[in-house]
Amino acid sequence: MQLSQSIADLAGELDERGFITIDDLVPESVLDLMRRGCDRLIRQTEEMRHSTVEWQLESEAEGGGWGARASGQEGIPGKVRVVSFAHQCSPELAAVPELINLNEGVVRPLHGVSGDFYNTYMWAKPSKVGSEKPWHQDALFLKEEFYEKYEDVYTIWIAVDDAHEENGCLRFLPGSHRGRVKHIPDGMDPDDLFASPREPSLDIDRLWPDLTPITLPRKAGSAVLFGAFTAHTSSANSSEEERRAVSYVYSLPRRDRGTAGGTR
Numbered sequence: 001m002q003l004s005q006s007i008a009d010l011a012g013e014l015d016e017r018g019f020i021t022i023d024d025l026v027p028e029s030v031l032d033l034m035r036r037g038c039d040r041l042i043r044q045t046e047e048m049r050h051s052t053v054e055w056q057l058e059s060e061a062e063g064g065g066w067g068a069r070a071s072g073q074e075g076i077p078g079k080v081r082v083v084s085f086a087h088q089c090s091p092e093l094a095a096v097p098e099l100i101n102l103n104e105g106v107v108r109p110l111h112g113v114s115g116d117f118y119n120t121y122m123w124a125k126p127s128k129v130g131s132e133k134p135w136h137q138d139a140l141f142l143k144e145e146f147y148e149k150y151e152d153v154y155t156i157w158i159a160v161d162d163a164h165e166e167n168g169c170l171r172f173l174p175g176s177h178r179g180r181v182k183h184i185p186d187g188m189d190p191d192d193l194f195a196s197p198r199e200p201s202l203d204i205d206r207l208w209p210d211l212t213p214i215t216l217p218r219k220a221g222s223a224v225l226f227g228a229f230t231a232h233t234s235s236a237n238s239s240e241e242e243r244r245a246v247s248y249v250y251s252l253p254r255r256d257r258g259t260a261g262g263t264r
């Protein structure tokens with residue numbers, strides 16, 4: 001996989017805005033594999049009634065999929081919002097990082113050392129019922145111990161379908177990565193967030209009155225790479241089209257301590 005811009009330009013842009021776009025990261029053959037991987041996961045939810053921490057269904061209950069999971073209410077079978085550890089249930093999605101040389105070809109050149117694999121998420125955003133993902137920084141979900149070994153993550157979010165405004169493409173707040181927002185009280189374990197009926201949501205107008213969000217449509221196979229401190233969101237899918245996406249997340253070893261090893 002060859003990046004079309006120089007690493008220096010991309011690294012500069014990432015530092016400046018908190019995210020970069022990578023066009024055509026995934027060739028058609030790999031995209032086809034990703035579609036099959038998403039289909040496999042979505043099919044598995046057709047018999048599901050209740051979400052688990054790792055498999056979150058969309059729901060008409062209060063608080064949507066997030067709230068229904070926390071309160072034990074039913075979700076909509078076959079309409080999945082997000083699956084985490086998606087690589088564990090889909091050999092197709094598990095194969096992608098090697099096939100496109102994601103760690104050595106993208107993460108390492110940008111960060112200077114290879115990343116440690118953290119997680120794979122499938123964001124299904126089904127037509128009509130796919131709900132909003134509120135504004136958040138992914139750092140919200142990182143535990144304090146994470147920072148003993150790592151300084152940040154790179155999320156490489158890959159559109160599996162064309163993602164545009166109507167079906168809920170991502171939106172970013174350029175510059176928001178310069179400030180880590182304290183989302184949860186000191187000492188609280190981020191895992192406890194999952195018991196809360198309200199999905200975490202940042203009031204970006206209050207927190208960053210001087211920054212302007214941008215909407216980022218992406219063609220299928222194209223990607224966005226961003227760090228844990230970059231505020232982002234996606235709106236509900238009001239269209240007839242699905243908007244599936246997969247994100248591969250790598251933990252970035254602290255560069256003052258050398259590499260952490262154990263790449264995947």
Ligand SMILES: O=C(O)CCC(=O)C(=O)O
Nearest residue numbers: 123133138157234245247
């Ligand atoms: O795909 C989406 O709608 C949300 C993605 C997201 O929030 C993430 O990758 O952190």
